[in-house]
Amino acid sequence: MQLKDTVALVTGGTAGLGLATARRLVAAGARVVVMGRSPETGRAAAARLGPQAVFVAGDVTDDDAVGRVLDAAEELGELRSLVCCAGTTYSKQILGRRVMRLDEFEAVVRTNLIGTFNVVRQAVVRIAAQPLVEEDRGVVITTSSIAAWDGQSGQSAYAASKAAIAGMALPLARELAPHAIRVVDIAPGLFDTRLMQAVPERAVEQLRGQLPHPKRLGAADEFAALAEHVIGNSMLNGESVRLDAGLRMAPI
Template sequence: MKLADHVFLVTGGASGLGEATVRRFVAAGARAVIADFNEARGQAVADELGEAVRFIKCDVGAAADAEAAVKAAIDAFGRIDGVINCAGIGTPAKAVGKGGPLPLEQFERVIRVNLTGSFNMIRVAAAAMQEQTANDEGERGVIINTASVAAYDGQIGQPAYAASKAGVVGMTLPLAREFARAGIRVVTIAPGLFITPMMESLPAEAQASLGSQVPFPSRLGRPEEYAQLAQSIVENAMLNGETIRLDGAIRMAPR
């Protein structure tokens, strides 16, 4: 599937990996809907990029918001060809800290956004995609999820984040198998240490230190590199049911 003249819904598209994806896809001729909780930033990006982009405020964990986001894409552009799930949160916390057990609602919130939120968008988008006419390759859509190397190398203080991302990895193959007969592919990207709003909140020295831990290239990943891989996934019909580590060969230490 080519990017040009196709429609993509990008959760978390107002910043970081999602924003870079929106910008790259639109530059290649695609149309995009940004689904993000940050209304001011999301609308600003949409206004900058023009008629090819729409914004909708979206809580990815809410069923009604997922339905509204997919409907917004179809209403604006007539169809939906792909979903790129970039929305996510990460709040480091040990299971048992100095103040006692981690409040359960903090764990559940991370799961709700990162895992349930991804599935929520997938189920609604796939239902719409399977009703569309397939292209010459038999494709009706593509779904790209965002996991993390934490799914494999979760550090101390990351039980909620690592569990949420491992869940994203775990549902990739069964969803790809389920949607195969409809011509909908499912692929997950597991980034390593990338420049995101969360990373940018750290001091420059801390960012440099983290980047130096990456074997090669010894730096933080750039959002544009995530977007580049997302484009390759869309355009390569044989990529399906797989999780791709995008991490410079890093393997995270326990802490």
């Protein structure tokens, strides 16, 4: 699907992988709505992206906020692409002195899984109403993680939320196929963003040592390049694509 003169919504588009994706989509000629929670960070991000981008504040778990963001996207033109990058990480054991509380587990699942589903379910109603252009009416990209398969000790909440996101790609793609809307999940490995800075340095070093090739953290623009490709390549559908330099995380 061509991006030029279409509208894309990028959740978590004010930082990290989402911001890099918004930058790519703008460069490809799309008008982009970036959604995030902090108005300050969001406005600064939109200013850097230029006149083709607007920031709309909102939390992905908030129904009404997502509706308002989608209204803003439709004001810009034909909404065709959704890239879900909003997410959080969290790590805590379930046995020991400082154990993960139930509300902490729920909060991670709520942001990552329910937040993603909330945006997808509302966005596809709008995308499905667009006229068909060539083969596709639109594309949905979700972001899981290789932790969906290779989660570390302490990552039960994060890994569960990400495994569920990866698990939605095929059933959503099957459901949305009659509407010519594709759904593709991207499962990043280790990327150099603020989220990765929350991981203890020793753990990052140990994981870096396990990388087959290249032995470095990915750059956010490398994620963005894949997101752009997914939108353009109509044969990609119902799949979770690992973007991980061949990493299969062993326990650390």
